[in-house]
Amino acid sequence: MISCSIERLEEKIKAFSKFGDTGRGGVTRYSLSKEAIEARNEVKRRMEALGATVVTDDMANMYATIPGTEDLPAIMSGSHLDSVKQGGNYDGILGVLAAMEVVETIVKEKIPHRHPITVVVWTNEEGARFEPAMMSSGVICGKFDKEVMLASEAKDIPGYTFGEALEKSGFKGDVSNRMSPEKYKALIELHIEQGPVLEKEGYDIGVVEGVCGMINYEFTFRGQAGHAGTTPMKYRKDALYAAVKTIQYLHDELDQLDSKLVYTTGKISAHPNIHTIIPEEVKFTLDARHQNPEVIRQVLEIIHKIPKIVEKCEVSYEEAWSRKTVQFTPELVDFVEKSAKDYGYTNMRLYSGPGHDAQYVVDVIPTAMIFVPSVGGHSHCELEYTPLENCLKGANVLLRTLLYIDQH
Amino acid sequence: MISCSIERLEEKIKAFSKFGDTGRGGVTRYSLSKEAIEARNEVKRRMEALGATVVTDDMANMYATIPGTEDLPAIMSGSHLDSVKQGGNYDGILGVLAAMEVVETIVKEKIPHRHPITVVVWTNEEGARFEPAMMSSGVICGKFDKEVMLASEAKDIPGYTFGEALEKSGFKGDVSNRMSPEKYKALIELHIEQGPVLEKEGYDIGVVEGVCGMINYEFTFRGQAGHAGTTPMKYRKDALYAAVKTIQYLHDELDQLDSKLVYTTGKISAHPNIHTIIPEEVKFTLDARHQNPEVIRQVLEIIHKIPKIVEKCEVSYEEAWSRKTVQFTPELVDFVEKSAKDYGYTNMRLYSGPGHDAQYVVDVIPTAMIFVPSVGGHSHCELEYTPLENCLKGANVLLRTLLYIDQH
Structure with missing residues (x-):
């Protein structure tokens, strides 16, 4: 040939x-x-x-x-x-x-x-x-x-x-x-x-x-800044810990979906991002892709189940962009x-x-x-x-x- | 008076x-x-x-x-x-x-x-x-x-x-x-x-x-960068997810210690920190303080129990500084x-x-x-x-x- x-x-x-x-x-x-x-x-x-x-x-x-x-x-x-x-x-x-x-x-x-x-x-x-x-x-x-x-x-x-x-x-x-x-x-x-x-x-x-169709979401967690040395754990609103719990939730839930789904939390930022200050605001992104729109719909369903308050922090999110398959x-x-x-x-x-x-x-x-x-x-x-x-x-x-x- | x-x-x-x-x-x-x-x-x-x-x-x-x-x-x-x-x-x-x-x-x-x-x-x-x-x-x-x-x-x-x-x-x-x-x-x-x-x-x-006595540690997780859209979950070495699992572990364990212990993950960074790239390196800090040196010793024990590999990523840490009570x-x-x-x-x-x-x-x-x-x-x-x-x-x-x- x-x-x-x-x-x-x-x-x-x-x-x-x-x-x-x-x-x-x-x-x-x-x-x-x-x-x-x-x-x-x-x-x-x-x-x-x-x-x-x-x-x-x-x-x-x-x-x-x-x-x-x-x-x-x-x-x-x-x-x-x-x-x-x-x-x-x-x-x-x-x-x-x-x-x-x-x-x-x-x-x-x-x-x-x-x-x-x-x-x-x-x-x-x-x-x-x-x-x-x-x-x-x-x-x-x-x-x-x-x-x-x-x-x-x-x-x-x-x-x-x-x-x-x-x-x-x-x-x-x-x-x-x-x-x-x-x-x-x-x-x-x-x-x-x-x-x-x-x-x-x-x-x-x-x-x-x-x-693949994809969605890209940005999540924001709003807590309260506080001194690492003076704020007892029970009074904290730690935006990073709220973000950590949410990333874990996303992994736990998204791992149940079709094995061809790929999802990524590629970007994270904390404010003020100082080792002695409890983070007051944390943002991270979620990128999720699958060829089947039904799976993307399931991803959205999982996102929508995130509580409005996690670890006493306010949670919000918005679609940064998306693409249909x-x-x-x-x-x-x-x-x-x-x-x-x-x-x-x-x-x-x-x-x-x-x-x-x-x-x-x-x-x-x-x-x-x-x-x-x-x-x-x-x-x-x-x-x-x-x-x-x-x-x-x-x-x-x-x-x-x-x-x-x-x-x- | x-x-x-x-x-x-x-x-x-x-x-x-x-x-x-x-x-x-x-x-x-x-x-x-x-x-x-x-x-x-x-x-x-x-x-x-x-x-x-x-x-x-x-x-x-x-x-x-x-x-x-x-x-x-x-x-x-x-x-x-x-x-x-x-x-x-x-x-x-x-x-x-x-x-x-x-x-x-x-x-x-x-x-x-x-x-x-x-x-x-x-x-x-x-x-x-x-x-x-x-x-x-x-x-x-x-x-x-x-x-x-x-x-x-x-x-x-x-x-x-x-x-x-x-x-x-x-x-x-x-x-x-x-x-x-x-x-x-x-x-x-x-x-x-x-x-x-x-x-x-x-x-x-x-x-x-x-x-209070205090310790401040910096943790580093080394994974592998990869495209968010092309790397199946099973092949990933996601440094951010490894960090998330470790922060959760620290919370779970440190919360068992004396209630006066305060600990903070105030700073986190991901590299390359792009929404479409799997993070290849993530660092975060842990600040922990307690008046009793025995509790600080218990914190160190918990740190030392962190596995060398978490989610296929290499884990390392070092003391940034410390202060005795x-x-x-x-x-x-x-x-x-x-x-x-x-x-x-x-x-x-x-x-x-x-x-x-x-x-x-x-x-x-x-x-x-x-x-x-x-x-x-x-x-x-x-x-x-x-x-x-x-x-x-x-x-x-x-x-x-x-x-x-x-x-x-």
């Missing part, structure tokens, strides 16, 4: 790891930064060398298209090439490089295809410098207001906006180039899992059925699974925990995703790593999936 | 509340600041008007002494006049003002006394700008190295030392003026309780038997109690949770303390308040205690 080239894929990964290289095995490549522009130019140069026509839309999303044998909408694949601060060499960029390798294989091997094939690079997926994440796929899919996004300020330079960075980038194109159902037939995004499941369970390929296009998910099986790659169906550009695109055109394993589950850090063989397997599944789509 | 003047005491409290007035019911009067110097000058002016001789020692501790009828060591009373940032009008300064009012009563009422009587102002009790707390009583009682203290840097101005502030203050005197057993017979320090016990239990006067001079403690009873004031024996200059002085000369109630237990804040009647009761107990000492 036809395969992408492991040598070429390795060369691509190495070449692009230079753009924003931290010197410690990772990259810092903020969206539209000098390093990201260099990486974009390299994508453009390589795609044009393969015969692609490259255009950008008004959010600088970049589309590099090779023609098909018929006048049909293009099949897209790609991801993003921006990173978080001191991120890794795989998150995002691997989806771009795998799509480029697939196109290169198709061109070099002269694999017939009816539809044009497009490598897409989405602008500012990470939201690491200009919030929010998935900004530009979000704008063109109607999730965000473009004017608000253009005004998004850099976290490091007050007053410097995403709009200004866009103007300067040289990649701002025409609104008419935006992805649309008239011009594009489907999107397949390859990405690293960013979690440990595929590696720990021993699978080559994740067949991504969708993106996103379902990818079942036919495409089946193609991904079938492609993995065709190659004899072990695979499992799963839902993505993190968000991806694909979750917005699926509202506009048929979409699915392919995951490859993340060693140790590391992501958004320099330790991020996917063995080359796994990258190749992902590229092969992508190639075959695109060809299945082409044939249907 | 003779009483101090409630009008004069009220005038003193109001007058001194101007030095560093925040305009919101409290003061910021860092040690040796312009505001503190103004307050010192006012103490000096008023004491000299009462016939006192005022000297300072090499740490700017100030001694204002009226003569007795015999050539005997002086009996001291006083406290400090510096405050924390946005502190109250009672912590420290009330002990100075009560001593001044007692001397004024003795002078105006011509109460005979054999011993000279000294109003003392200790320099930098709070350690709010120059660490540590109780710096100057500590130096003259041999607890701290003077050169190290002189080099203590201001928290707000890098490089600006306590020594420089001392030179500028105009209150640096001679080492020969230091408090010593040859020159001083005893110290009684009046102070606000800084806790809620006297008020809640309905007592006028706290007869302070000593200062300080016992005040029993004869003087009895005098305080007797004085309160003489006036018919309700009173209870207790141990101080916070530290005071008196705890260092007791190693040099006989010492005891008098507490007056803190409404709501508030201290080190602008809400700090002791009703005038309670202040007067404290001053009266101080007067009578000094006279008991004078007679023995």
